[in-house]
Amino acid sequence: MAVRTIWSTLHGRTAAGVPRWARLAAYAIPLVVLPSSLWRVAGFALHVPLLEFNPTPPAGQEELVSGWWYVLLLSVVSEAAAFLAVGLISEWGEVWPGWVPVLGGRRVPVMAAVVPAGLGALALSIFPYAMIMMSLGMRIDGGRPVGLVTHGWQTVLFHVMYWPLAAWSPLLALLTVHYYRRRTASQRTPGHGTLAPEDRPVRTAAQEV
Template sequence: MGVRTIAARLHGTPAPGVPRWAVRAGYAIALVVLPSCLWRIGGFVLGLPLFEHGPTPPAEDGGLFGGDRAYVIALSVVSEALALLCFGLVARWGEVWPRWVPVLGGRPVPVLAAVVPAALGSAALMVFPYGLVMFSLGLTIRGDRDLGLITHGWQTVVFWAGYLPLAAWGPLLAALTVHYYRRRTAS
């Protein structure tokens, strides 16, 4: 069984008329999200030494640094699920509801039902590169000093290897959203 066969079974087949670059971008989104999910699970759930706590003490109330592993796992699973959902912008199931979907199965997916959430998601994800820059300066998104999570040496390299690819999610999703809209509305 080849890579294309496995991919088709997992994601569905690309819709007719979708160029190769768009299909690759759809797969790339799932791949750029995965390293950050693995970093979070490794550091917060498995306790791998991927970071150190700063002078800000870990939360006592079961917050993120207090061991709320379910939150980290849920965040990672939801992030990857949303990334995989982006493949609908290039797949056949993103144009026609799959038969197994009650009531809607076999009907066309309304263009705006896919474009509006994808465009809003893309816009929200465009903030992420700014957040990375602020983190690299030791600041929160608001500009406050953040010493809750510290990395040194190899930990910094692993952090950036996990999170830098995530900055591509927003632009890739924007490109797929525009392509989907143009392809579906072309007469």
């Protein structure tokens, strides 16, 4: 029950007109990011033997090897960024929450959500390519991997934990297109859903409780 309560608080109310497939896609994004975050924390911060380190890691990887704080921060930021996709199907993705200074209660401009989400989906499209290259035993630049090495079951587990990331970009792109179409269609239809004029604060169902 505690987990459900926390999730309900973070998620808020689903926006009007959101189909079931969009809700499932939004909920899936934090889940496809979670395995890789857990792998990093276990391997680098908790020193679980999920990989092996060369005695002299190449330049630029020293912090990754010894900086457990960096791994934790990267994992937390990744999950936070993934959770923002839930805003594309929730009321707080359409109306600024009341605790936001100045903007609280006002309508979120469509492009203020679509542009960063679209750019994010574009940037994340590197993951499918990166995973294919790593499955072939190469870095994304085509070179041979150095510094961090996996063998046998470690390699299998690495791919099991990291391949879900390949779904992040297409899921986010799909949700972004749906968000744009739903919001713009609602604005063209007076009285649809919970829309209100852009220059006037609005109250969501959650705020009225």
